[in-house]
Amino acid sequence: MAQTVKRAYKYRFYPTPEQAEELARTFGCVRLVYNKALEERARAYVIEGRRVSYVESSAALTAWKRSGDYAFLSQVSSVPLQQALRHLQAAFANFFAKRAKYPTFKSRKKSRASAEYTRSAFRWREGRLWLAKMDAPLDIRWSRPLPAGAEPSTVTVSRDAAGRWFVSLLVEETIALLPPEEQAVGVDAGITALATLSTGEKIVNPRHERRDRRKLARAQRALARTAKGSANRAKARLKVARVHARIADRRRDFLHKLTTRLVRENQTVVIEDLTVRNMVKNGKLARAISDASWRELRGMLEYKAAWYGRVVVAVDRWFPSSKLCSACGSAQDEMALNIREWACACGAAHDRDVNAARNILAAGQADK
Template sequence: MAQIVKRAYKYRFYPTPEQAEELARTFGCVRLVYNKALEERTRAYTLQGRRVSYVESSAALTVWKRSGDYDFLSEVSSVPLQQALRHLQAAFANFFAKRAKYPTFKSRKKSRASAEYTRSAFRWRDGALTLAKMDAPLAIAWSRPLPEGAEPSTVTVSKDAAGRWFVSLLVEEEISPLPPVAENVGIDAGITALATLSTGEKIVNPCHERRDRRKLAKAQRALARKEKGSANRAKARLKMARAHARAHARVTDRRRDHLHKVTTRLVRDNQVIAVEDLTVRNMVKNHSLARAISDASWRQMRSMLEYKAAWYGRTLVAVDRWFPSSKLCSACGALQDRMPLHARAWQCACGAAHDRDVNAAQNVLAAGLAES
């Protein structure tokens, strides 16, 4: 049975100088409102033990606009500012429900520059998108079409560290489940191989971050050779910063594209998908493996599998993280006393020879099928 889901379509766009200036001003105001509201909430929570509601924060925003110090907040659309307060409210709700840490302040350098517009703050007409406070529509590069007849309910505009502008359109879309299939698969996440399947297939980890790391190291060496305080050093520093931003943007794009292709294939070809319930947040604390684990993006792959399985009528099962998938013989069920990381192949007393990762994936599948 088809279901209606909310789906975001992201496109690159090229603003005019006037639009770029308006958006930059909006980004700054969004960040200011978020931080100021967070400061007020923190003060009330720390000194009085009181929780501030969204309604109180919204009323405070009105007062700030009328004060002489923050009257410039009235020069941008009010909707992105209200959305910033809603996002802060959601952050506190997650904190009090123990689903997330305490909200942190937004940094101009580290936080993503973005603004969210709801239906009252943009005009969508004949495929042209015009934001509030703007006279002309955005010049969007339509890399793929929106679903026929789709009307955006929310628009998010952002700018990445490499200076590229993006617009994300949230639309409602009808998605039909895929026909049932007989195949099931277990997945063992890894570093050398992004994922090893219970079928014996190993999906290679492209290691996108490692490729661009060499280019960044070259730019850093060039910077180190320049005399401190010189004009050439300033130029080299700027060049390195740009190279760093471009490299990370390129790595992110390639990694996401690869993960989309892998997860779509896995969901299309299998009815039940069993994965390990890994705690990536704790695993990256291992400084020897943190870079490789982050480059593999296991958490992002798991997230993609979750929503795609829900969309297309598949079952995703997360096997307990303490399940001894690597030490268990998938042929006879015997549990080995120990299995060091360097042991990539081993033989059980029953005579079965195992590839460590394939055996783990087969055990994950068996445990997943038992749970489902």
């Protein structure tokens, strides 16, 4: 069996100076339109007590283009600007549905520079991509092939803080479901061991951020010594961003390999419903928790399981997985974090993490 899903393929590309200038201009216009539309929506709600629709924001964009102050908006493709309004509309829909916080303004330095092009704003011919307002195709490094016969429906161009350019192609792909497996596994997330499996296997945490901590600290000290607004500060900021990008790339690569393996080998993967946002408030563990990236691990498991016909079950965050004996089910009153091995009154000897993973698996199977 197989199913058709929408899947994004991301590649690095190298723009010409003219393309880089056009894209930088587009990024700035997208950010301006988003922020101005957000400001108008906030003003209308506070002063007039009404909500502004996407249709009204789109009409306002047309008026801005015709005004003298914002006539430069007409110099870039209109599609990324309209997409920015659609993203703002979706952000407000999520806010009113209590799925997200109130939308915030996009910062030139902190926000991701990106622009989204729909089918009317790009041309795709025989594996070559032309964007609106550009004469030459993008010089894309095809690190992996697109599915045979795939036609992109949406193209997103972005530039990260390290100055690297990326293009993401959204295509429809038919993915074959994996053959059913009888095996199920419980996963206990941790810091020393990134994941402990109910089989007894421990996957060591690579600690990517700690491995590059000296290099990062050196780059950050150099940045702190530069004058604000200077060219040297911009160069130093770029060096810091490149270290962060290296850490993030290695972490993402490791998580992809781990989650793909778990999904391929198991029909059901049971995890804890961890509240990472609250856990990082612990000042002593925040850096290590962020480096472990448990939220990204869970996200990868969930979408890959959906692709390949597997199941991911999340047990309640308050489930006392570490305090229960996986052999007899009795609960311990207290268990400090420094206790890594313990013995139950029934005679069973436990490794703390392996025991927790087995309890997580049992709880997940009971909930199914």
